[in-house]
Amino acid sequence: MRILILLFLLLSPVSGHAADAIALDSSVFVEREVPAAGGKTETVLEEPKVVIPGDRLVFILQYRNTGTQSAKDFVVTNPMPAPVAYQGTSDTVAQVSVDGGKTFAPLASLKVREADGAERAARPEDVTHVRWVLREPIAAGAQGKLSFRGIVR
Amino acid sequence: MLEGNFWAIKNVRLTLIAPLIVATASVSFAPRAEAAGTVAGSTIANTATANYTDSGGNAQTATSNTANLRVDELLDVAVTSADPGDIPTLPSGVNQVASFTVTNTGNGSEAYGLAVTTALGGDQFDPTTTSIVLDTNGNGVYDAGVDTVYAAGTNDPVLAPDASIRVFVLSTIPGTAVNGDRGQLSLAAASRTITGAPGASANGQGQGGGDAVVGTSGGDGSANGAYVVQAANISFTKTSSVVDPFGGSKIVPGSIVTYTLTATVGGSGSLSNVAIADNVPANTTYEAGTLTLQGAPVTDATDADAGVFVPPAGVVPGRIEVTLGAVAAGQTRTVTFNVRIN
Numbered sequence: 001m002r003i004l005i006l007l008f009l010l011l012s013p014v015s016g017h018a019a020d021a022i023a024l025d026s027s028v029f030v031e032r033e034v035p036a037a038g039g040k041t042e043t044v045l046e047e048p049k050v051v052i053p054g055d056r057l058v059f060i061l062q063y064r065n066t067g068t069q070s071a072k073d074f075v076v077t078n079p080m081p082a083p084v085a086y087q088g089t090s091d092t093v094a095q096v097s098v099d100g101g102k103t104f105a106p107l108a109s110l111k112v113r114e115a116d117g118a119e120r121a122a123r124p125e126d127v128t129h130v131r132w133v134l135r136e137p138i139a140a141g142a143q144g145k146l147s148f149r150g151i152v153r
Numbered sequence: 154m155l156e157g158n159f160w161a162i163k164n165v166r167l168t169l170i171a172p173l174i175v176a177t178a179s180v181s182f183a184p185r186a187e188a189a190g191t192v193a194g195s196t197i198a199n200t201a202t203a204n205y206t207d208s209g210g211n212a213q214t215a216t217s218n219t220a221n222l223r224v225d226e227l228l229d230v231a232v233t234s235a236d237p238g239d240i241p242t243l244p245s246g247v248n249q250v251a252s253f254t255v256t257n258t259g260n261g262s263e264a265y266g267l268a269v270t271t272a273l274g275g276d277q278f279d280p281t282t283t284s285i286v287l288d289t290n291g292n293g294v295y296d297a298g299v300d301t302v303y304a305a306g307t308n309d310p311v312l313a314p315d316a317s318i319r320v321f322v323l324s325t326i327p328g329t330a331v332n333g334d335r336g337q338l339s340l341a342a343a344s345r346t347i348t349g350a351p352g353a354s355a356n357g358q359g360q361g362g363g364d365a366v367v368g369t370s371g372g373d374g375s376a377n378g379a380y381v382v383q384a385a386n387i388s389f390t391k392t393s394s395v396v397d398p399f400g401g402s403k404i405v406p407g408s409i410v411t412y413t414l415t416a417t418v419g420g421s422g423s424l425s426n427v428a429i430a431d432n433v434p435a436n437t438t439y440e441a442g443t444l445t446l447q448g449a450p451v452t453d454a455t456d457a458d459a460g461v462f463v464p465p466a467g468v469v470p471g472r473i474e475v476t477l478g479a480v481a482a483g484q485t486r487t488v489t490f491n492v493r494i495n
Contacts, residue, residue, distance in 0.1 A: 024203045026217035050354055050364050051197070052227040053190025053260050061201045061217065069208035078201040083191035083224060138205070152224060153191050 021067040022138070024076070031056040031149070057084060057150045064143035072137035076146055077101070078130045084150035086127035091146055097129040098122045104131050125153075189314040193226035193261030194361010226261035226359030228344040229368035232376040235293075235319060239335065239381040241422050245328040248283065250295045251378040253320045253340045257312035259368055261360030264309040264345040269322050269338055273377070277334035280324035280380055285340075288319035295321040309345060324380065332384040332420050341375035348372035383422025385482045390415045391431070406494055409440065414488045418480045427477040429488050432470045437492035439464075439471050444490045446475055460488070 029045040036042040045058055061078065065071055079101065080086055086096065088107075095104040098112050110122035132146050191197075203215040235252035242249045257263055271279040285303040286295060287310055300321065301308060310318045322340055330336065346365045347355045349372065359365040392415075397408040404410075414429050433439045444451050444460045451460035459478075465471040475488045 022203050022205060022213070022215040024201060024215050024217035026199050026201050026220040028197070028199055028220045028222055048222050050225050050366055051222050052225050052366050052368070057197075057222070059199055059220070063203060063215075067207075071205040071207060071213070073204070073206040075204045076201055077204070078199065081197045081199050083195050083197050084199075152197070 021065070022071055022074075023064045023066050025062045026078075027060045027062075029058045029060065031058050051152060053152045055152045056087065057152065059148050059150060061146040062143065063138070063146070065138045065140050068140045070137040070139045070142075074134040074138050076132045076134075078148070080128055080130065080150065083153050085125035085153050086130065087124055087149035087151050089130065089146075089148035091132060091148070093132050093134060094146070094148065095131050095133070096127045097131065098126040099128065101129040104129070189229075189258055189260045190227070191224045191260060192314060192361075193224055193259075193359050194363060195224045197222040197224065223361065223363045224260070225354070225363035226263075226346070226361070226365045227259045227368045228261075228263060228346055228348070228365055228372040229257070229259040229370040230263070230265060230342050230344060230372065230374045231256045231258050231370065232340055232342050232374040234376045234378045236378055239379045241383040242326050242380040243384060244326055244330045244382060246326040246380075248297070249280065249324045249326055249380055251322045251324065251338055251340075251380070252293075252295070253322065253376055253378065254317050255310065255312070255320055255340075255342045255374075256317035257314055258370065259344070260314050261365075262311060262313050263360075264311045265342040266305055266309055266345055267303055267320060268305070268341050268343075270341065270375075271324075271336070271338045273337040273339060276337045276379065278327050278330045278336040280326055280336045280338055282322055282324055282338065284323045286321040286323060288321065291319075293319050295323075322378070326380060326382070330382045332382055334382045335379050336381075337377050337379045339375050339377045341373060343373035346372070381421075383420070383482075385418055385420040385422045385424045387424055387427065387480075388417050388419065389429075390417075404494060408494045409491050410434075410437065410494065411443075411489055411491050416477065416480070416486045416488075418482050418484055421482045423479050423481040425479040427480045427486070428474065429477065429486070430472055430474045431488075431490075432472045433465070433492055435470065436495050438495060439473070440491040440493055444473055444475070444488070446488055447486065451475070462490075 030048045031043055032046055033041040034044055061076060096107050097104045098110050107122055111119050112122050112126050113119050130148050198219050198221050200219045201217045205213055207213050233254050235254045240251055267285055269282045286300045287303050289301040290299055322338060346358050349367050351367050351369050353367040355365045392413045394411050395402045395404055395408050397403040397405050414431055416429055418424050439462055441453060446459055451458040453462035455461045460475045463472050473490050477486050
């Protein structure tokens, strides 16, 4: 929360005129299988302490309108960190790009061209950017959470 | 656990946006291709940007903090035998070379300790390890005096992620080993940082300042090789038959003598560079074009086939020569030629 406040301070217009401000917080967790009662395993999100190739990560973006006016045409874009392969999202508004952020669409409709010129359906690891387009304005004080999964290459 | 700071999405209604463009552009993004994965010490930095329009109609941008993760070092190694099969050897053989490949399958540069074990079950003798040699010149072949002799803790091979090194184990074979005996050896490579159960970690000891984490290999690996005693031997026999000019088998001038030379390789394994040579006896003359190998004619000329007739020169008698190359144990080579009694 300290980070959010700090961001708010950084992002607030100096003039004090417009009070529109969006705070956006990025965090990452490691998804692990841990033993649970009854011999089962359960999936938990941990603060990353040790991260190795093959680990599954969950990236969380939390936004909040800290201003007094609503913000509209709200779009959040997250370039994939190079060492991470995209593994999907449960956010239905999310679209992805496989061309460095030039074009966005649901993954299933995207194609990539191989070095030999052959075209194939895009795979999760081809994703370069994730984008969320929210149609409704974000009212003053409103907040929300966006997330996607990745795996350490 | 995330439960504590889970923000419910209740203030916004999320609506599915129809795809605007179906992209068919080519990818400029090259994923890392190494099997070992992201190099230890790399940082995974994630930053997002929000674009929106404020109440005054102005486009605004908000950038998030950057969430950083450092990738830790995964300790993994694979050892394989580089010999195509059992290594043929002989009793009391010295400096018998067994070859192995050690590959760093982790994601950080790592030093490996090497050790050989020969007390293994299921074989007939234990080879004696005389040295472990690193293929310093990288040609994959043991070069005596060129490749470096390994000394544990002194010149442990350091391998980058995905890199491998050829390792030679030099052994002496016991003199008591007999034909067909096998003697196994095992080369083990162990990460110098730590080894142990997968998942075990050492704080701050990974490449790039992160932790070192034992991978599925346990941070160590080994592979077996084997020597097999292949004491091949060869025996020759020479027989003759005579046909005289009158249809009988008398040894008279003009009789034709057919010599049959048989080479038989016994034991196990094979012999290389086997050749048969025989002088034409005194007082006889080689009958041109009668040389055969395995029943098939071979020419007298020095050419691509295996046989040649070398004519007499002064006091040196003529002779036939047949090169047989490598002959495996259990096989026989038969050569015939005719001479005429003068």
